[in-house]
Amino acid sequence: MEIYIPQNISAIMDILENNGYEAYIVGGCVRDSILGTEPKDYDIAVSALPEEIISCFEGYTIIDAGIKHGTVTIVSEGENVEITSFRIDGEYSDHRRPDEVRFSQKLSDDLSRRDFTINAMAYNPKTGIIDPYGGQKDLFRRKITCVGDPRKRFEEDALRIMRALRFSSELGFDIDETAAAAIFEMKELLKTVSAERFSKELVLLLSGKSPYGVLSRFYEVLAVVIPEILPCVGFEQHSRYHAYDIWTHIAYSAEYSARIPDVRLALMLHDIGKPRCFTLDDEGKGHFKGHELISADMAADILKRLKFPSDTVERIEKLIKFHYITPIDDKKVVRRLISKLGQEDFFLLMEVMKGDNRAKRSFCFERVRIIDLMVNRAEELIAEEDCFKLSDLAVSGNDMLSIGLEGRKVGEALDMLLEAVIDEKTENTRESLMKYAEEHAK
Ligand code: ATP
Numbered sequence: 001m002e003i004y005i006p007q008n009i010s011a012i013m014d015i016l017e018n019n020g021y022e023a024y025i026v027g028g029c030v031r032d033s034i035l036g037t038e039p040k041d042y043d044i045a046v047s048a049l050p051e052e053i054i055s056c057f058e059g060y061t062i063i064d065a066g067i068k069h070g071t072v073t074i075v076s077e078g079e080n081v082e083i084t085s086f087r088i089d090g091e092y093s094d095h096r097r098p099d100e101v102r103f104s105q106k107l108s109d110d111l112s113r114r115d116f117t118i119n120a121m122a123y124n125p126k127t128g129i130i131d132p133y134g135g136q137k138d139l140f141r142r143k144i145t146c147v148g149d150p151r152k153r154f155e156e157d158a159l160r161i162m163r164a165l166r167f168s169s170e171l172g173f174d175i176d177e178t179a180a181a182a183i184f185e186m187k188e189l190l191k192t193v194s195a196e197r198f199s200k201e202l203v204l205l206l207s208g209k210s211p212y213g214v215l216s217r218f219y220e221v222l223a224v225v226i227p228e229i230l231p232c233v234g235f236e237q238h239s240r241y242h243a244y245d246i247w248t249h250i251a252y253s254a255e256y257s258a259r260i261p262d263v264r265l266a267l268m269l270h271d272i273g274k275p276r277c278f279t280l281d282d283e284g285k286g287h288f289k290g291h292e293l294i295s296a297d298m299a300a301d302i303l304k305r306l307k308f309p310s311d312t313v314e315r316i317e318k319l320i321k322f323h324y325i326t327p328i329d330d331k332k333v334v335r336r337l338i339s340k341l342g343q344e345d346f347f348l349l350m351e352v353m354k355g356d357n358r359a360k361r362s363f364c365f366e367r368v369r370i371i372d373l374m375v376n377r378a379e380e381l382i383a384e385e386d387c388f389k390l391s392d393l394a395v396s397g398n399d400m401l402s403i404g405l406e407g408r409k410v411g412e413a414l415d416m417l418l419e420a421v422i423d424e425k426t427e428n429t430r431e432s433l434m435k436y437a438e439e440h441a442k
Pocket residue numbers: 026027028029040043113114115116119120157159160163
C-alpha cells in the first residue's frame with residue numbers, strides 16, 4: 001500500500017536519508033492514512049540522534065524544546081514538523097514517565113514502546129508499511145489492542161488507560177477484551193496522571209464519534225477521577241420525559257450532540273447534580289428541582305479540579321445553568337437569550353439543548369424542532385444587526401447626561417433602555433429612546 005506524504009514532509013525525510021539515516025513517518029499519521037482520514041499532522045522517526053538531526057538542518061528554524069526526549073521540531077513551510085530519534089523507554093517508576101530516555105538505532109525498538117498496535121506502524125516509500133504488531137489487522141477488525149502486555153503497559157503509563165478510551169470513542173473501535181479487563185483492574189492508577197493530561201484525553205474522548213459506548217461501559221474508570229459520576233449510574237428518573245437512568249441519558253446526550261468539545265463537556269456534566277435534588281411526589285413522579293444550578297456548581301468544581309482554563313469553566317457553568325430553559329421560538333425570547341449569553345454561547349446552548357432532548361423520550365423531539373427554529377431566528381436577528389447589548393443602543397451615556405441624569409443613574413437608564421428594546425417596548429432609534437428615557441428614567 002502506498003501512503004501519501006505531503007511534499008514538505010518527504011523533503012525532510014529525503015534530507016535525513018541523504019545524510020545516511022533511516023527515516024519513517026510513524027504513529028497517528030500512518031493509522032489515519034490507512035483508515036482514509038486526513039492525518040492531523042505527520043510525525044517523523046529517525047535513526048539519527050537529536051544533535052545529528054540538528055546538524056542536517058542548517059538554515060532551517062529549529063525548535064529544540066523537546067530535545068531531552070529526543071524530539072527536534074523543524075519549521076518547514078510555516079508548519080512545525082516533529083522529528084524524533086528512535087527511542088526505547090527505560091524503566092517507569094512513577095506510572096507516568098520513563099526514568100530515562102534511551103536512544104536506539106532500531107525502528108523495532110521505537111515501535112515497541114508505542115501504546116496500541118494501530119499506533120505502532122511506520123512507513124517509508126521504499127520499505128512500505130512496517131507493522132510488527134498487526135496494526136493493520138486491528139484497523140480492519142476495529143479493535144484497540146495494546147502493544148505487549150496491557151497490564152504492564154498501563155502500569156508504566158496510566159495515561160494509556162485514557163488513551164484507549166479516547167481512541168475507542170474517536171474511531172468507534174472496541175477495546176480488545178484483555179486490554180479492557182486490564183483497564184478495569186488498573187483503573188486506580190489514573191490517580192497518578194496529572195489533571196492536565198487526563199483532561200486533554202477526556203475532551204478528545206467526549207468529542208469522538210462514539211462517546212456513548214465508552215461512557216456507558218467505562219464509567220467506573222472515569223469515576224476514579226470524577227467520582228460524582230457514580231450516583232448518576234442506574235438512577236431511575238421516574239419521569240415521563242425520560243426513558244433512561246441519569247447516566248445513560250447523559251451518555252446518549254453526548255452521542256447525539258454536535259461534535260463540539262464545550263458542548264460535549266457541558267452535556268457530560270449537565271445533570272450531574274440530579275441525584276442530590278431528587279424528590280418523589282405522591283403520584284410517584286420524580287422531580288429534580290434546581291438541578292441545573294446544582295449541576296452547574298458541581299461542574300465548575302469538577303472542571304477546576306481538572307485544571308480546565310477559567311474561561312472554559314465559566315462557559316460550561318453557564319451552559320449548564322441555562323440548559324433547562326423551555327425552548328420557545330419567539331423574537332423576544334431569542335433576543336434576550338443572546339443578550340444574556342453572547343452570540344457564541346447562545347449557539348452552543350442550542351446545541352446542548354438539542355443533545356439533551358434527543359436523549360429523552362421521542363416526543364421530546366418536538367423541542368429539537370423548536371430549537372432549530374430558534375437558531376434560524378437568531379441568525380436572522382444577527383443578520384439584521386438587531387440590538388443585544390448596550391453598545392448596540394442608538395443612544396449613549398452622553399445622551400443620558402444631556403437629559404440631566406448623573407452618576408449611577410446613567411448606567412441604570414441605559415440598562416433599562418436595553419431591556420425595553422429587547423421587550424419591544426420602544427424602537428432602537430435615538431428619537432424613540434430619548435423619549436422613553438425622559439418618561440421612564442427621570
Ligand atoms: P492524534 O491523531 O490524536 O494526534 P496520535 O496517535 O498521533 O493521535 P499522539 O498523542 O500525537 O497521538 O502521539 C503520537 C504517537 O506517539 C502515537 O501514535 C503513539 O504511537 C505514541 N504515543 C503517544 N502517547 C503515548 C503513550 N502515552 N504511550 C505510548 N505511546 C504513545
